Amino acid sequence: MAPKTSLSGFPEWLPAERLVELHVLDTLRETFELHGFSSIETRAVETVDQLLRKGEIDKEVYGISRLAEDEEAAAVAKEGKLALHFDLTVPFARYVVDNAGHLNFPFRRYQIQKVWRGERPQDGRAREFTQADIDVVGDGTLPFRYDVELALVMIDALSKLPIPEFKLRVNNRKLAEGFYRGIGLTDAPAVLREIDKLEKFGADKVAANLQQNVGATAEQAHAALELASIRTEDGTFVEQVRALGVADELLEEGLSELAEVMAEGVRRAPGKMVADLSIARGLDYYTGTVYETVLVGHEKLGSICSGGRYESLATSGKRTFPGVGLSIGVTRLVSRILGQNLALASRAVPTAVLISLVDEDSWSDAQDVATQLRARGIACEVSASAAKFGKQIKYADKRGIPFVWFSSIEDDGVVTHEVKDIRSGEQVPADPSLWMPPAEDLSVSVSASQA
Amino acid sequence: MAPKTSLSGFPEWLPAERLVELHVLDTLRETFELHGFSSIETRAVETVDQLLRKGEIDKEVYGISRLAEDEEAAAVAKEGKLALHFDLTVPFARYVVDNAGHLNFPFRRYQIQKVWRGERPQDGRAREFTQADIDVVGDGTLPFRYDVELALVMIDALSKLPIPEFKLRVNNRKLAEGFYRGIGLTDAPAVLREIDKLEKFGADKVAANLQQNVGATAEQAHAALELASIRTEDGTFVEQVRALGVADELLEEGLSELAEVMAEGVRRAPGKMVADLSIARGLDYYTGTVYETVLVGHEKLGSICSGGRYESLATSGKRTFPGVGLSIGVTRLVSRILGQNLALASRAVPTAVLISLVDEDSWSDAQDVATQLRARGIACEVSASAAKFGKQIKYADKRGIPFVWFSSIEDDGVVTHEVKDIRSGEQVPADPSLWMPPAEDLSVSVSASQA
Known part of the structure; x- marks a missing residue:
C-alpha cells in the first residue's frame, strides 16, 4: 500500500506502484491505437464560462489565478477567469470547435490526462485523477454503428488489464424516455434522476419519490420501476419490455438501438455486456446509448468506465458535432488494483x-x-x-x-x-x-x- | 504549423503534431529507463508555502481555489493555500522527504509532467509546458560521479531526438566562486547574476555593471570576464584558467570536478560537451556542476536542457538529501521541431x-x-x-x-x-x-x- 499522502485527495505512487499505473496506461494507449484512435491532449485550463456551460458542477471547479494580483487582474480583463478542467469531454468539445477546419470527421481520438475536482478533502475522494477517454465525433451526423463499436473497444481495453471480471451495462435514453412518455410521464429527466438513485435508496423509496417529486401515480411509478428491473445479457430484454404493454415510437427506436448493441455484444464479447434498464447516468447531455461499467465483486467502487451518445457534443454556428464516447477512471481503477494487490510488477525498477x-x-x-x-x-x-x-x-x-x-x-x-x-x-x-x-x-x- | 490557439501561452497540437510530441516523449522515457531511472509523478499542486520557499518566482505562480467560496475557505484553513507547480524539482524534493522511508538511496528517477507559470500572455511564452527531468538523489552524500553520468544520460537521450546538433555546456560553481574569491570578490552570487547577462548585454556593459553593482575594480571586472570567455571542448580550459594566475582552494576543487566531467565527455560523447565558463544559471541552489544546452543555429531559443548539482535538494530534520539532475524543456523543443518542420510523422493517424x-x-x-x-x-x-x-x-x-x-x-x-x-x-x-x-x-x- 502507498504511504499516506501529504495532501488528501491527491494520490501519489511509489516507484513500484507507478509501474502498475504505467502498465495500465500503456495497455490502454496500445489498444486505442490498434483501433485507430489518434492521441490528443488539451490544455489543463479552460475559461470558467466554458466549463460552467453545462451547469451544476460549479462547486467542484478549481479556479486558477496568479498570486501577483495586478498581473492577474489584467489577464482576467483580457481573457476571462480560468479554471482547471474537471473532465475531458468539455475540453474535447472546445478543441473540436477550435480545430474543426483541420480535423477529418468522423474524428476518432483518445485522450489520457489528469482532471481536477474540488471535492471536500475529508470525504476521501480524489481531487486530482487521471481519465482515459475515447470518442468519435461526426460533422452533422454520426452513424449509430459507433455506439456499438466504442463499447467493444472499451471491452477490448478493459479485458487486457489486470482487473477482476467486469460488466459493461448499457441502456438507451430513447428507450427510457419513450417508455415514460408511453405511460404518461413527460418529464423524462426528472424520472431518470429518481431512477438513478435506485441502488442507493431501493425500490420503495424511489417509488415514493416518483410520486412526490415527479407527480407520478402509483401505477406509473410501478411501471417505471418494472422497466428499471429488466437486466439481460442478450436481446431478450426486448420481449420483457414489450410484455409491459407500452406503445411509443421513441421507445421502439430505443429498443431497436439497444438490441443492435446487445446483438454484437453477445457475438463479440459474450458475458461482458448487460442490457441494464436501470442505468440512468446523471448528465443531461446524453441522448441515446448510455454506458456504465462495474467490477464484479467491487460494485460499491462505482462505475469505472462510463459514457454515452450525445447528439450535440459541440456546436459552432449552424454546425453540430454529434459524438459517442466512454471514459475510464484510471486513478480509481489503479487505486483499487494497488489497494487490494490485484496486480504486481515483476520487479520494482526498470534496471535489469x-x-x-x-x-x-x-x-x-x-x-x-x-x-x-x-x-x-x-x-x-x-x-x-x-x-x-x-x-x-x-x-x-x-x-x-x-x-x-x-x-x-x-x-x-x-x-x-x-x-x-x-x-x-x-x-x-x-x-x-x-x-x-x-x-x-x-x-x-x-x-x-x-x- | 498549428492553428492559432484559442488561449495564448497554452499550446495544443493537432493529431499529426501530437505524434511528433509522443515520439519525443517515448524516446526520452525509453532512454531514461535503459539507464535505470524509475518513473514517478507528483501531484500538480503544492502548498504555496512549499512553492515559495526558494523565493523570487512568486509572480509566476498560479494559485488554485474552488469557485465555491465557503468550501474554499474551509479547505485553506485546514491545509493552506494551494498552487500549481512551476517546475518538477520543488515537488520532487517534497516527494523525497514525504517518502524517504520507502525509497532506496541513491534514488534515480525520471519525471515527465506539465508545469505552469503565469507568464504575461502578451509576450508569447508558454504558460503550460511539459518538462522531462532526471535526478539522482542521495541520503547524506552523493558521489560526484553522478555529475558525469547524468550529463551523459541526457546526451544519449537528446542524440536520439530528431533535432539539430546540440552542445551541452558545463561549468562549475565552485570554480567560479573560488576564482572570484581569489581575485577578492566575495559576493559570488552577485557576480554570477551579472555574468549571467553576458549574452544579453555584451562584455562592456557587464564590466560596467560589475563595477557599479558589485563594487568590483576595473581589474577584477576584467579578470571575471576573462574567466567567462573560456570555452573548450576538452580539458584544456584548466591551463587557460591557470594562466590567469589566481590561486584558491575552492577554485582547484571546481577545476578538478569540471575536468573529470570533460574527460568523460571527450571520451564518450566527442563534440557534444563544452566546458563553458560563462554558464551561471540563475538559481541560487546549485552548488557545483551546472549545465545548459543549446541547439546549434538556434541559440536564441535559449537552453533546452539545464540543471546542476545541489548539495541540499531537500532536508528533513537532520537529514540532507544532495542531488544532481537535468531538465528538458519538452514543449520548447517540440514547438521548434514543429515550427520549423524539423521532423515528420510517417502518417497522421495510427491506423494502418x-x-x-x-x-x-x-x-x-x-x-x-x-x-x-x-x-x-x-x-x-x-x-x-x-x-x-x-x-x-x-x-x-x-x-x-x-x-x-x-x-x-x-x-x-x-x-x-x-x-x-x-x-x-x-x-x-x-x-x-x-x-x-x-x-x-x-x-x-x-x-x-x-x-
Whole structure:
C-alpha cells in the first residue's frame, strides 16, 4: 500500500506502484491505437464560462489565478477567469470547435490526462485523477454503428488489464424516455434522476419519490420501476419490455438501438455486456446509448468506465458535432488494483543489470559494457563506487535488480566478463556484445496476482 | 504549423503534431529507463508555502481555489493555500522527504509532467509546458560521479531526438566562486547574476555593471570576464584558467570536478560537451556542476536542457538529501521541431488498414478481420457504412491510412480477401490470419526531415 499522502485527495505512487499505473496506461494507449484512435491532449485550463456551460458542477471547479494580483487582474480583463478542467469531454468539445477546419470527421481520438475536482478533502475522494477517454465525433451526423463499436473497444481495453471480471451495462435514453412518455410521464429527466438513485435508496423509496417529486401515480411509478428491473445479457430484454404493454415510437427506436448493441455484444464479447434498464447516468447531455461499467465483486467502487451518445457534443454556428464516447477512471481503477494487490510488477525498477566496479578506475570501462547492453534494449546502471562486491550485490538485491555484471582484467591483460543471477546465485561467463537476459527479465512486466 | 490557439501561452497540437510530441516523449522515457531511472509523478499542486520557499518566482505562480467560496475557505484553513507547480524539482524534493522511508538511496528517477507559470500572455511564452527531468538523489552524500553520468544520460537521450546538433555546456560553481574569491570578490552570487547577462548585454556593459553593482575594480571586472570567455571542448580550459594566475582552494576543487566531467565527455560523447565558463544559471541552489544546452543555429531559443548539482535538494530534520539532475524543456523543443518542420510523422493517424464494407450486413465480419489483424499488432479500423468503394478509399486517403482491405463472398459462398496499397494502387490477395504490412508501415515512425 502507498504511504499516506501529504495532501488528501491527491494520490501519489511509489516507484513500484507507478509501474502498475504505467502498465495500465500503456495497455490502454496500445489498444486505442490498434483501433485507430489518434492521441490528443488539451490544455489543463479552460475559461470558467466554458466549463460552467453545462451547469451544476460549479462547486467542484478549481479556479486558477496568479498570486501577483495586478498581473492577474489584467489577464482576467483580457481573457476571462480560468479554471482547471474537471473532465475531458468539455475540453474535447472546445478543441473540436477550435480545430474543426483541420480535423477529418468522423474524428476518432483518445485522450489520457489528469482532471481536477474540488471535492471536500475529508470525504476521501480524489481531487486530482487521471481519465482515459475515447470518442468519435461526426460533422452533422454520426452513424449509430459507433455506439456499438466504442463499447467493444472499451471491452477490448478493459479485458487486457489486470482487473477482476467486469460488466459493461448499457441502456438507451430513447428507450427510457419513450417508455415514460408511453405511460404518461413527460418529464423524462426528472424520472431518470429518481431512477438513478435506485441502488442507493431501493425500490420503495424511489417509488415514493416518483410520486412526490415527479407527480407520478402509483401505477406509473410501478411501471417505471418494472422497466428499471429488466437486466439481460442478450436481446431478450426486448420481449420483457414489450410484455409491459407500452406503445411509443421513441421507445421502439430505443429498443431497436439497444438490441443492435446487445446483438454484437453477445457475438463479440459474450458475458461482458448487460442490457441494464436501470442505468440512468446523471448528465443531461446524453441522448441515446448510455454506458456504465462495474467490477464484479467491487460494485460499491462505482462505475469505472462510463459514457454515452450525445447528439450535440459541440456546436459552432449552424454546425453540430454529434459524438459517442466512454471514459475510464484510471486513478480509481489503479487505486483499487494497488489497494487490494490485484496486480504486481515483476520487479520494482526498470534496471535489469547492475554493472559492478572492480576498482575506482574501471567506471568508464563499465560504462562501455553498459552501452553495449543498452544497444540491445537491456536496462542497466553502473555502480557509483568500487565498494566490496558483497555491498554492490546488496545494492542490486535491495532494488530487485536481477543481475550483477563483473569484469576483471587478468594478469595477461585479457578482460573477462561474468554475469550473476543474484536470485539463483548462478554466475556464468558472458560477452557484453552478445549476452541477453531471459525474455521475462528483459523488461518489467505487470500481471494479475494470484491473491 | 498549428492553428492559432484559442488561449495564448497554452499550446495544443493537432493529431499529426501530437505524434511528433509522443515520439519525443517515448524516446526520452525509453532512454531514461535503459539507464535505470524509475518513473514517478507528483501531484500538480503544492502548498504555496512549499512553492515559495526558494523565493523570487512568486509572480509566476498560479494559485488554485474552488469557485465555491465557503468550501474554499474551509479547505485553506485546514491545509493552506494551494498552487500549481512551476517546475518538477520543488515537488520532487517534497516527494523525497514525504517518502524517504520507502525509497532506496541513491534514488534515480525520471519525471515527465506539465508545469505552469503565469507568464504575461502578451509576450508569447508558454504558460503550460511539459518538462522531462532526471535526478539522482542521495541520503547524506552523493558521489560526484553522478555529475558525469547524468550529463551523459541526457546526451544519449537528446542524440536520439530528431533535432539539430546540440552542445551541452558545463561549468562549475565552485570554480567560479573560488576564482572570484581569489581575485577578492566575495559576493559570488552577485557576480554570477551579472555574468549571467553576458549574452544579453555584451562584455562592456557587464564590466560596467560589475563595477557599479558589485563594487568590483576595473581589474577584477576584467579578470571575471576573462574567466567567462573560456570555452573548450576538452580539458584544456584548466591551463587557460591557470594562466590567469589566481590561486584558491575552492577554485582547484571546481577545476578538478569540471575536468573529470570533460574527460568523460571527450571520451564518450566527442563534440557534444563544452566546458563553458560563462554558464551561471540563475538559481541560487546549485552548488557545483551546472549545465545548459543549446541547439546549434538556434541559440536564441535559449537552453533546452539545464540543471546542476545541489548539495541540499531537500532536508528533513537532520537529514540532507544532495542531488544532481537535468531538465528538458519538452514543449520548447517540440514547438521548434514543429515550427520549423524539423521532423515528420510517417502518417497522421495510427491506423494502418481500413477494413472496407461490401454491404451493410458485413460490418461484423469486417470486425472479425480487424480482430485478426490487431492480434498481430496491426492498427486498423472498420468503415462505418458500405459507401461506394471509391468513397471508402477516399476516407483512407484523406487520413493517410496506407492500406484498404476488401472482403467479398463469391457465388459459391467462399470469402475472398484482398488488400490494396492505395499509394501504389497495387491490390493483392491476402489472408487475414497471416498478412503483414511492410515493417515501415506497421507503426507510425517519426524522423528528421530533409528540409
